[in-house]
Amino acid sequence: MTDDRRSAGAPTLEDVARAAGVSRATVSRVINGVRNVDPAIQEVVRQAVSVTGYAPNRAARSLVTRRADAVALVVSGAGVEAEAGVGAEAAARSGAGGGPRATAGGGGSFTAQVFADPFFGRVVTGVVDYLRPRGVHPVLMFAETSRARDEVVAYLRQGSADGALVVSTHAEDPLPGLLTEAGLAAVLFARPARPVPISYVDLAHQDGARLAAEHLLARGCRRLATISGPLDVPAGRARLTGFRDTLARQGHAYIPVAEGRFTQESGEVAMERLLVEHPDLDGVFAANDLMATGACHVLREHGRRVPEDVAVVGFDDSSAALACRPPLTTVRQPVEAMAAEMARLLLDRPPGPSSPATSVIFEPELVVRASA
Amino acid sequence: MTDDRRSAGAPTLEDVARAAGVSRATVSRVINGVRNVDPAIQEVVRQAVSVTGYAPNRAARSLVTRRADAVALVVSGAGVEAEAGVGAEAAARSGAGGGPRATAGGGGSFTAQVFADPFFGRVVTGVVDYLRPRGVHPVLMFAETSRARDEVVAYLRQGSADGALVVSTHAEDPLPGLLTEAGLAAVLFARPARPVPISYVDLAHQDGARLAAEHLLARGCRRLATISGPLDVPAGRARLTGFRDTLARQGHAYIPVAEGRFTQESGEVAMERLLVEHPDLDGVFAANDLMATGACHVLREHGRRVPEDVAVVGFDDSSAALACRPPLTTVRQPVEAMAAEMARLLLDRPPGPSSPATSVIFEPELVVRASA
DNA sequence: TTGAAAGCGCTAACAT
DNA sequence: ATGTTAGCGCTTTCAA
Numbered sequence: 001m002t003d004d005r006r007s008a009g010a011p012t013l014e015d016v017a018r019a020a021g022v023s024r025a026t027v028s029r030v031i032n033g034v035r036n037v038d039p040a041i042q043e044v045v046r047q048a049v050s051v052t053g054y055a056p057n058r059a060a061r062s063l064v065t066r067r068a069d070a071v072a073l074v075v076s077g078a079g080v081e082a083e084a085g086v087g088a089e090a091a092a093r094s095g096a097g098g099g100p101r102a103t104a105g106g107g108g109s110f111t112a113q114v115f116a117d118p119f120f121g122r123v124v125t126g127v128v129d130y131l132r133p134r135g136v137h138p139v140l141m142f143a144e145t146s147r148a149r150d151e152v153v154a155y156l157r158q159g160s161a162d163g164a165l166v167v168s169t170h171a172e173d174p175l176p177g178l179l180t181e182a183g184l185a186a187v188l189f190a191r192p193a194r195p196v197p198i199s200y201v202d203l204a205h206q207d208g209a210r211l212a213a214e215h216l217l218a219r220g221c222r223r224l225a226t227i228s229g230p231l232d233v234p235a236g237r238a239r240l241t242g243f244r245d246t247l248a249r250q251g252h253a254y255i256p257v258a259e260g261r262f263t264q265e266s267g268e269v270a271m272e273r274l275l276v277e278h279p280d281l282d283g284v285f286a287a288n289d290l291m292a293t294g295a296c297h298v299l300r301e302h303g304r305r306v307p308e309d310v311a312v313v314g315f316d317d318s319s320a321a322l323a324c325r326p327p328l329t330t331v332r333q334p335v336e337a338m339a340a341e342m343a344r345l346l347l348d349r350p351p352g353p354s355s356p357a358t359s360v361i362f363e364p365e366l367v368v369r370a371s372a
Numbered sequence: 373m374t375d376d377r378r379s380a381g382a383p384t385l386e387d388v389a390r391a392a393g394v395s396r397a398t399v400s401r402v403i404n405g406v407r408n409v410d411p412a413i414q415e416v417v418r419q420a421v422s423v424t425g426y427a428p429n430r431a432a433r434s435l436v437t438r439r440a441d442a443v444a445l446v447v448s449g450a451g452v453e454a455e456a457g458v459g460a461e462a463a464a465r466s467g468a469g470g471g472p473r474a475t476a477g478g479g480g481s482f483t484a485q486v487f488a489d490p491f492f493g494r495v496v497t498g499v500v501d502y503l504r505p506r507g508v509h510p511v512l513m514f515a516e517t518s519r520a521r522d523e524v525v526a527y528l529r530q531g532s533a534d535g536a537l538v539v540s541t542h543a544e545d546p547l548p549g550l551l552t553e554a555g556l557a558a559v560l561f562a563r564p565a566r567p568v569p570i571s572y573v574d575l576a577h578q579d580g581a582r583l584a585a586e587h588l589l590a591r592g593c594r595r596l597a598t599i600s601g602p603l604d605v606p607a608g609r610a611r612l613t614g615f616r617d618t619l620a621r622q623g624h625a626y627i628p629v630a631e632g633r634f635t636q637e638s639g640e641v642a643m644e645r646l647l648v649e650h651p652d653l654d655g656v657f658a659a660n661d662l663m664a665t666g667a668c669h670v671l672r673e674h675g676r677r678v679p680e681d682v683a684v685v686g687f688d689d690s691s692a693a694l695a696c697r698p699p700l701t702t703v704r705q706p707v708e709a710m711a712a713e714m715a716r717l718l719l720d721r722p723p724g725p726s727s728p729a730t731s732v733i734f735e736p737e738l739v740v741r742a743s744a
Numbered sequence: 745t746t747g748a749a750a751g752c753g754c755t756a757a758c759a760t
Numbered sequence: 761a762t763g764t765t766a767g768c769g770c771t772t773t774c775a776a
Contacts, residue, residue, distance in 0.1 A: 010529070012753055023763045028755060036761055055529035059434035060753035063768045068431070070511065070532075111500055115493020116691050125483040128514060137527070139442065139509050142500060155509070157382070157427035160442075264695050297697050319488050323636050325669050384769055395747045400771060408745055432769035435752045 011052040020048035072164040073138040076175045110144040118318040126339025156184045163346045171232045187346045199345050199358045201338045208331040208364030209242030212285045212313040221283030225256040227270040229287040239287045260291045267294025289314040289321040311372035326370035383424040392420035442509045444536040448547045449516040482516040490690035498711025521547050528556045535718045543604045559718045571717050571730045573710045580703040580736030581614030584657045584685040593655030597628040599642040601659040611659045632663045639666025661686040661693040683744035698742035
């Protein structure tokens with residue numbers, strides 16, 4: 001069903017111009033909605049476009065506009081692999097233990113882990129909803145190794161994308177540094193652990209943890225404990241600090257802590273440990289919903305009723321909070337809105353070579369359900 | 373820290389050529405690893421590249437090579453919105469319930485729903501692992517409305533991507549048809565409901581359901597029921613058929629069915645209904661792990677022990693199977709391998725305008741854990 | 745083996 | 761308001 005095309009390839013502006021009896025420039029103006037085109041001619045051109053089945057060639061357009069209308073959506077992690085400034089010793093380890101394929105084991109488990117948390121899906125939702133009406137497309141990239149990070153930088157330097165939206169899963173992530181060093185546009189989800197002059201959106205984690213603490217206290221809990229996130233992740237640390245500080249101010253000097261890794265399983269392990277060491281606890285704050293879900297499972301297995309015997313508060317208000325039995329009382333993080341703001345910061349930045357870094361902090365909110 | 377660049381922009385081939393004292397063509401040959409370049413000159417060029425900090429401009433390259441080195445990774449659904457092309461009757465349903473914005477409610481909940489199922493993360497993992505070593509990047513797109521589908525087609529027609537990898541969530545999805553009509557390269561995950569000349573990978577769903585049925589029978593279950601997937605999804609229908617047929621052959625003529633929608637919540641609702649109508653059942657096959665998880669919750673709430681009182685078998689072997697209490701016995705679908713094969717089919721196709729459609733069917737495998 | 749030169753399809757001055 | 765023209769940065773014949 002290919003239309004009458006003179007040459008073999010797809011129709012070009014030239015073809016449309018010929019069909020419409022005007023110049024390439026006029027066709028271009030109509031297509032890009034530039035003013036100063038006679039309405040009658042506009043109509044003729046539109047006809048010619050649909051007759052020829054013309055679609056503008058993106059590469060040609062990008063070449064002259066210097067925009068890709070794409071952004072890299074990067075999920076970044078501190079290297080499991082060896083780190084180094086430029087990556088000298090990274091090469092050393094890479095020889096050992098690798099399977100036949102370059103990215104097999106490591107890449108697989110990293111991406112799997114990323115998607116296991118409902119959090120990332122919400123980020124994508126927020127980003128896509130913002131980008132779509134603006135005609136910008138997200139290119140999915142994972143930067144969990146030194147090499148993968150270099151590829152992200154190279155990709156941006158080639159002009160394949162107009163900037164990067166980076167979701168860092170660990171502190172000590174070198175990517176933000178690499179990006180700013182290379183003078184590339186980027187916005188982070190969450191403040192970088194090492195101070196880097198780069199824009200980001202984040203949540204007032206301590207305030208969120210405070211809400212959880214106050215709710216548990218108001219409920220009458222007196223023997224509290226917490227399952228923290230990884231302490232090398234700023235968010236994990238901030239939630240712990242906020243929880244502890246609030247309780248300390250209310251006279252609870254010592255709070256048992258078990259460190260988790262934001263996975264359901266780590267939440268189970270942590271809960272087991274807390275229960276062994278403090279069998280009489282009556283309230284738990286888990287630093288995310290996945291760990292809270294794991295905690296609920298373990299509590300029930302040990303004959304504790306939630307919330308009657310032990311109250312549980314989660315964090316995030318992800319889909320896991322609703323899926324849990326009982327549904328989790330949790331601290332809501334407006335991930336979609338934060339992700340949209342991240343995209344906005346990237347796209348709306350002034351055209352200059354490097355605009356000043358901006359940060360936007362969102363406030364959490366307590367959502368009361370059945371678990372506490 | 374920008375290097376000494378003559379002009380304002382990034383260094384070009386011209387700059388490198390000048391620095392190396394050779395022609396643009398030679399630099400291009402070195403960069404693209406084309407043979408016939410003097411080793412000494414190669415070295416000089418490489419020096420010049422690193423001195424100038426050169427990175428090839430992707431748009432310029434794409435313009436001449438006619439490849440984008442990108443593929444669209446499309447999550448597609450039947451249109452909630454009005455349909456135009458092939459699907460006339462789809463429009464009928466669409467009138468009601470539309471929000472003011474085109475992509476808002478529908479789009480948001482659609483993406484959220486997509487990521488709620490661990491399935492999609494596994495697809496991404498498989499695809500990315502295959503694409504990455506080949507220097508190809510996935511552009512994430514959602515095609516849940518008529519308009520969004522048109523945008524996918526337009527995107528490909530612009531040459532922004534070399535083809536599409538399509539994960540369809542519903543039958544009656546018009547996208548495969550639109551794609552082949554436009555002569556665009558695409559591979560589907562799962563056979564299209566309406567026959568379309570297009571390549572795809574799929575699972576032998578009926579065989580999987582048979583494995584589940586045989587396992588439940590071998591365990592001694594005699595009063596079986598099933599929570600099916602949506603019956604307008606071929607996979608949902610095939611799993612039901614496979615389960616029913618196997619049991620029928622063993623003398624079980626009637627099997628209670630409750631239809632779910634592949635979500636945990638729908639699994640809960642379905643299980644409630646089955647329990648009301650058949651309180652004495654002793655075995656359940658759920659058409660995916662999410663619904664199986666929901667079923668386990670409901671069974672426990674009704675005082676049934678899993679697997680002692682009621683055995684439960686899931687489908688997929690997703691992360692939900694391990695997260696469930698008890699861990700699910702389930703039918704493994706090798707999603708990552710299937711996704712990688714999908715990418716391979718797209719990339720390895722002969723360069724001609726339209727190669728013949730190929731399909732690759734994978735075999736499922738029973739994974740026995742605690743739930744049955 | 746290397747260089748010169750012709751475009752790829754588009755936008756954006758500039759000229760009319 | 762429309763047309764002419766000069767590139768954007770790269771690959772790739774074709775000559776040398």
